[in-house]
Amino acid sequence: VRVLVLSDIHGNLExxxxxxxxxxxxxxxxxxxxxxxxxxxxxxxxDMLRQLGALSLxxxxxxxxxxxxxxxxxxxxxxLAAMWTRQALRPENLEELRNLPQGPLYIEGCExxxxxxxxxxxxxxxxxxxxxxxxxxxxxxxxxxxxxxxHIQGGFAIEGDExxxxxxxxxxxxxxxxxxxxxxxxxxxxxxxxxxxxxxDADWRAAFAVFDCQEWSVTYYRVPYDVKCAQRKILDANLPxxxxxxxxxxx
Ligand SMILES: [Fe+2]
Numbered sequence: 119v120r121v122l123v124l125s126d127i128h129g130n131l132e133x134x135x136x137x138x139x140x141x142x143x144x145x146x147x148x149x150x151x152x153x154x155x156x157x158x159x160x161x162x163x164x165d166m167l168r169q170l171g172a173l174s175l176x177x178x179x180x181x182x183x184x185x186x187x188x189x190x191x192x193x194x195x196x197x198l199a200a201m202w203t204r205q206a207l208r209p210e211n212l213e214e215l216r217n218l219p220q221g222p223l224y225i226e227g228c229e230x231x232x233x234x235x236x237x238x239x240x241x242x243x244x245x246x247x248x249x250x251x252x253x254x255x256x257x258x259x260x261x262x263x264x265x266x267x268x269h270i271q272g273g274f275a276i277e278g279d280e281x282x283x284x285x286x287x288x289x290x291x292x293x294x295x296x297x298x299x300x301x302x303x304x305x306x307x308x309x310x311x312x313x314x315x316x317x318x319d320a321d322w323r324a325a326f327a328v329f330d331c332q333e334w335s336v337t338y339y340r341v342p343y344d345v346k347c348a349q350r351k352i353l354d355a356n357l358p359x360x361x362x363x364x365x366x367x368x369x
Contacts, residue, residue: 119227119331123311124172125150125235125266128179129157129203130315130365133324134166136343137314140294144328146225150266150311151177151235154215155196156361157315158351160203164211173225176218177235177267178242183207184215195358202357222263228331232260236267244268245308252281255306262307264329270319271312271327271338277305284309286338291321298337309336315348322368 122144127134147170154160160183167174181187182200189197207215220241221234237243237254244267245251251274254263265273272285284307286297301307312325319325323340330337349362 119146119225120144121225121228121329121331122147123150123233123264123327123329124148124314125311126152126177126269126313126315127157127163128152128313128315129154129160129163130324130348131157131159131162131166132344132348133315134163136324136341137326137339138166138170140339140341141326141328145227147172148223148225148233148264149174150221150233150264151175151218151241152179152266153177154183154203154207155179156199156357157348158355158357160206161208161211164207164214168214173223174218175221175223175233175235176215176241180215180218184212186216195360199357199361202355222260228329230261231264231329231331232262233264235265237265238263242267245274246270248274248281248283251283251308252276255281255308258306258308261305262301262309262329264309264311264327266310266313268310269313269317271310271317271321271325271340272319273307273309275305275307277302288321288340291323292342294323294339294341296337296339298335300333300335303334312338312340316365317368320368322366
């Protein structure tokens, strides 16, 4: 089974389309949450995920936009975007957001793998530092955990006695790239496919990953997309300018 793993699409339709177009053959789509918030196409992104038959779990922005979370932890820009998104959503899409499950999720044919938004214990937790990642890995029983939330592609591993941070070694910024990593059967991994719709690792290209459950390998991808179009829609929607500009900065 080959799983296309998407995360943090944030209403960016152009980025999602570029990811799906660039992905190699896959059997399933799993989406790690933050489908909406920030971008100008929340309905179109939800519709496209439905067409793909994606298995989705909820992110903090999905909860915020669905009105199932208190907005007090959100900064003013995120709050504005959540309020804009809530009123833009069609009723059936709002309902779908409300009903998104909390992780961890598991899929058939991919034993030993779990999917979460923030961390296995806390869906809203950010795993940013090596220490954050390794602390989690010491307690997680499942060999491979896919997580999102930080918008940073890569992750953390324990192989034998060694703990490490994983970052795909990409150099280009103007064309598509992929990077395959074979995982050890006795290793333990936390892997972030990166953010499709609002990367924050200094690379503006849309990010995703494909996991091959038989080969036990993960391939990271970065693909250019029509960022100008996504930016223009954000400005046209009167969302904060910063939400448009940051897309090209990758932060
Ligand atoms: Fe996010």
